[in-house]
Amino acid sequence: MGAIENTSNWTELIRPEHVHGSVYTNQAIFQAELEKIWYRTWVYVGHVSEIPEPNDFVLKSIGPQPVIMTRDDKGEIHLLQNRCTHRGAEVCQKTKGSAKSFTCPYHAWNFANDGELRGFPYPSGYEGVDKKKLALARVPRVDTYKGFIFGSMAADGPTLIDHLGAASEALDRLVMTSPKGEVEITAGFLQHKVQANWKLVVENETDGYHPKFVHASIFSVADSKIGELYGEESTAVTRCLGNGHTENDLRPEFRRRGTPLSWFGTSVDKLPDYVSRMQAAYGSAKANEIMIDGTPHIMIFPNLFIAEIQMFVIQPISVDETVQHVTALQFKGASDLNRRMRQQTMGSVGSAGFLLADDAEMYERTQRGLNARNPEWLFLGRGKHREHQDEQGFLVGNVTDDIASRGIWEHYLSLMKDGETQ
Amino acid sequence: MIEPVKHVEIALSDVTQFIYHEARLQDEHEYDAWEELWADDGIYWIPSGGGGGDPESEMSLVYDNRSRIGLRIRQLNSGKRHSQSPRSRLCRVISNIEIVGTEKDAIRVVANALVFESNSRGETLWPARYEYLLRRVDGDLRMSLKKVLLVNNDKPLHTLSFLI
Numbered sequence: 009m010g011a012i013e014n015t016s017n018w019t020e021l022i023r024p025e026h027v028h029g030s031v032y033t034n035q036a037i038f039q040a041e042l043e044k045i046w047y048r049t050w051v052y053v054g055h056v057s058e059i060p061e062p063n064d065f066v067l068k069s070i071g072p073q074p075v076i077m078t079r080d081d082k083g084e085i086h087l088l089q090n091r092c093t094h095r096g097a098e099v100c101q102k103t104k105g106s107a108k109s110f111t112c113p114y115h116a117w118n119f120a121n122d123g124e125l126r127g128f129p130y131p132s133g134y135e136g137v138d139k140k141k142l143a144l145a146r147v148p149r150v151d152t153y154k155g156f157i158f159g160s161m162a163a164d165g166p167t168l169i170d171h172l173g174a175a176s177e178a179l180d181r182l183v184m185t186s187p188k189g190e191v192e193i194t195a196g197f198l199q200h201k202v203q204a205n206w207k208l209v210v211e212n213e214t215d216g217y218h219p220k221f222v223h224a225s226i227f228s229v230a231d232s233k234i235g236e237l238y239g240e241e242s243t244a245v246t247r248c249l250g251n252g253h254t255e256n257d258l259r260p261e262f263r264r265r266g267t268p269l270s271w272f273g274t275s276v277d278k279l280p281d282y283v284s285r286m287q288a289a290y291g292s293a294k295a296n297e298i299m300i301d302g303t304p305h306i307m308i309f310p311n312l313f314i315a316e317i318q319m320f321v322i323q324p325i326s327v328d329e330t331v332q333h334v335t336a337l338q339f340k341g342a343s344d345l346n347r348r349m350r351q352q353t354m355g356s357v358g359s360a361g362f363l364l365a366d367d368a369e370m371y372e373r374t375q376r377g378l379n380a381r382n383p384e385w386l387f388l389g390r391g392k393h394r395e396h397q398d399e400q401g402f403l404v405g406n407v408t409d410d411i412a413s414r415g416i417w418e419h420y421l422s423l424m425k426d427g428e429t430q
Numbered sequence: 431m432i433e434p435v436k437h438v439e440i441a442l443s444d445v446t447q448f449i450y451h452e453a454r455l456q457d458e459h460e461y462d463a464w465e466e467l468w469a470d471d472g473i474y475w476i477p478s479g480g481g482g483g484d485p486e487s488e489m490s491l492v493y494d495n496r497s498r499i500g501l502r503i504r505q506l507n508s509g510k511r512h513s514q515s516p517r518s519r520l521c522r523v524i525s526n527i528e529i530v531g532t533e534k535d536a537i538r539v540v541a542n543a544l545v546f547e548s549n550s551r552g553e554t555l556w557p558a559r560y561e562y563l564l565r566r567v568d569g570d571l572r573m574s575l576k577k578v579l580l581v582n583n584d585k586p587l588h589t590l591s592f593l594i
Contacts, residue, residue, distance in 0.1 A: 103480075103584075196479045196488040201586035203551055225510035230501060331586040335489055350489065355501075360476065360492045362505060365591040369513040372551050372589075 022421045025389035029378045032205040038327035044423050046071035047161040050171040052312035055193040056155045066104040069323050076100050078121040087147035087159045088123045119144050154179045175253040178304040185303050186339035187285035195350050197333045198358035204371035206324035213307040214254040216407035226362040237261050244407040248415030252309030259301045271302025282345045318353040388413045446527050448571045456593045457520040465503045469572040472496045480584040513591035518549040536565035557581040
């Protein structure tokens with residue numbers, strides 16, 4: 009085993025249809041992922057609607073590290089590391105609020121909400137010290153797409169638009185569920201902790217093979233049509249969008265049904281206000297199309313999962329601990345829809361959710377299972393023989409196939425290999 | 431018909447007996463018997479994010495109306511609820527039971543609970559403040575509200591798929 013667990017031997021560990029179990033359990037690999045993925049690529053941090061007013065702030069994270077997401081008095085958004093530049097104490101304890109500045113409680117250094125050091129007590133002791141060099145550390149790159157704020161700890165690299173690539177189209181579609189064209193993240197987050205590696209969570213999000221089995225209990229007792237979307241006979245597909253982004257495209261099934269709002273398990277007569285606002289905003293034909301297609305089911309690598317009615321933000325804590333921050337998606341100008349979104353989300357997800365409690369159980373059982381060292385490899389070959397390119401050139405397969413995992417691992421390999429000679 | 435407050439006279443001993451009984455049914459996974467303790471307008475509420483904000487606008491861990499309580503029970507009874515198969519082994523201690531007020535035809539009761547859970551993941555302590563609205567239905571006490579304010583509900587929490 010020793011040689012294969014060499015953390016720079018990435019092409020040995022990650023093969024086209026197999027990954028080595030140690031990628032989920034090895035501490036050194038986790039540390040390498042922090043450097044090469046979490047502190048390098050674009051990571052989703054928060055949404056503009058969480059800090060709507062000047063001087064609003066909210067505590068967020070990039071990987072295990074806390075960051076303060078602020079909006080300064082000019083309206084500009086900053087991601088600041090929650091660490092005093094003096095001796096390292098956290099400068100912010102409140103999870104959200106409004107503040108023009110943050111004062112470290114230890115020695116009362118005071119930082120503006122754009123990170124600048126405004127002052128410290130007894131300045132005569134700091135003769136010749138350049139305050140500019142003692143600003144709070146800023147996440148070097150911050151960019152926003154359709155209100156979704158991403159940060160990259162690397163000063164250089166692909167732009168956010170390059171990173172999102174084809175996944176940006178899913179966010180375009182998502183915001184059109186609102187008659188105002190805007191998502192709002194206003195319902196607060198559940199934080200669900202699992203004793204499992206973050207990649208088990210990421211891979212599960214677009215694994216269309218498991219729902220029928222993992223969620224058999226709720227499908228058997230609730231009047232849910234979700235189960236039938238994920239059978240082998242389903243016309244839904246799983247698609248690799250590049251850069252590790254993957255989706256379960258359920259639109260073929262919803263279009264076959266041809267009923268507006270069927271994707272949400274409801275009908276136009278239940279949400280008349282929403283329907284008329286959508287028709288007014290987009291015209292009857294386009295509104296109908298949007299309401300038939302529904303919202304995306306997309307995993308934007310490495311940590312943003314849009315699951316039709318809710319949003320998960322995946323946070324790795326350690327090699328075997330991950331937190332899923334989850335909230336209901338809310339659509340501006342759609343209060344009657346939003347109420348149902350919250351109710352369904354609360355039922356489905358979080359620690360006590362009808363769905364997610366059982367997903368979490370599988371993550372944890374897998375993590376424990378991987379402590380057994382044989383077989384060394386996980387087999388991700390399902391549907392390899394039938395995957396194919398769609399008309400846009402993306403790799404697609406049956407919704408129950410392992411195609412999404414293969415796409416995630418291919419991208420992972422490219423990130424981990426980057427800068428190393430093999 | 432809502433009775434005047436002065437007629438809501440329920441002895442603390444009856445309340446205590448009810449809450450201990452409820453605790454035992456939960457510990458022993460007696461799902462159907464537990465469901466019978468609910469009034470028709472029952473709300474089972476486990477807030478998240480620190481306080482007990484407005485469950486109509488903020489995410490809660492659980493915010494079940496009576497019909498969703500029934501769904502939760504049917505899921506547990508299905509035998510396919512993986513996170514409760516095998517079932518968590520549970521033991522809870524309830525104390526500080528106090529009648530703190532009356533509301534329409536109900537009494538408001540608070541209590542402290544410490545629940546120990548052992549399952550295949552490990553061992554977890556769930557400390558909580560309970561708040562009940564109890565009223566008599568055909569002579570028996572029934573819950574029209576059970577609010578479970580977990581002490582650590584502002585932090586990431588493990589899976590909570592048993593009845594707390």
